[in-house]
Amino acid sequence: xxxxDHTIVQCACGSVEIxxxxxxxxxxxxxxxxxxxxxxxxxxxxxxSPIMGPDGGTDLLLFRKDRVxxxxxxxxxxxxxxxxxxxxxxxxxxxxNSAMFVDFQxxxxxxxxxARFGSDAPPIQVRIQTKYRPDNSSVVSKVPExxxxxxxxxxxxxxxxxxxxxxx
Numbered sequence: 127x128x129x130x131d132h133t134i135v136q137c138a139c140g141s142v143e144i145x146x147x148x149x150x151x152x153x154x155x156x157x158x159x160x161x162x163x164x165x166x167x168x169x170x171x172x173x174x175s176p177i178m179g180p181d182g183g184t185d186l187l188l189f190r191k192d193r194v195x196x197x198x199x200x201x202x203x204x205x206x207x208x209x210x211x212x213x214x215x216x217x218x219x220x221x222x223n224s225a226m227f228v229d230f231q232x233x234x235x236x237x238x239x240x241a242r243f244g245s246d247a248p249p250i251q252v253r254i255q256t257k258y259r260p261d262n263s264s265v266v267s268k269v270p271e272x273x274x275x276x277x278x279x280x281x282x283x284x285x286x287x288x289x290x291x292x293x294x
Contacts, residue, residue, distance in 0.1 A: 134197070135242045137219030137226065138175065142199035144226065144238075146189050151235060151286045152279065153248050155183035155269070158255035163208055164216050164228070171223040177239050181263035185240035185250055186228065190286050194236050234287050252279060 135144045165178035178184050196203065203226065205215040217226045228237040240247045250269055257273040272279070 133243065135226070135238060137199070137202075137222050137224035137242075139219075139222040139224075141221040142202050142219040142224070142226065143197045145195050145197045146238070147193040148189075150187040150189055150238075150248055152188050152252065152282050153186070153240065153250045154188065154237075154279065155179070155185050155250050155253045156237075156255055157181075157183050157253065157257075157259040159258050160208060160212075160214060161228075161255075162258065164206070164214075165225075167206060167208070168216055168218060168223075168225045171218065174218075174223040174225065175241065177225045177241060182258070182260045183253060186237040187240050187243065187248060188235045188237050188283075188286075190290055191234055191236055192290050233283075234290055235283065252276065254279060 131148060133146050135146060136142065161184040162178060162182055165184050168174055169176055169178065199219065199221070202219050202221045203217050204220045205217055207215050213231045215229050215231065217229060218224065219226055224242070225239045226242060227239065230237070240250070253267070253269055253271040254275055255273070256271045270276075
């Protein structure tokens, strides 16, 4: 039976609302070069809030694409890409320059910026791509860390894909 719980994810000013159904596939802090560069670019937008932590990680909550729907302000969403040919787009609410989510367009999930969920955001379960973490940063956490993508991370993504294919 599918989870029917819904959460409304809003931009800072409330002009954009995105509804997500169920629980995230996974909560991850990513330290890859692209996440760090993308965060720097989005944080440089006028009035934008920080999305990269002081240790260089970007906290993300991954949701299946079939469980996401923009319910308000879709015309205010704008894509940003590090390179014109990048398969990854970072989506921002232009009304207040709130970073909303990352879409690896070849994938079956959206990676929402955890900050969009406020104080009730689900926890981070894993830190990935830590080989790219800045040398001068330190993390004080009991969250498992991996230099690349751990098998459990890949398995959760594949299980989510299978669930989509089976309509679950």
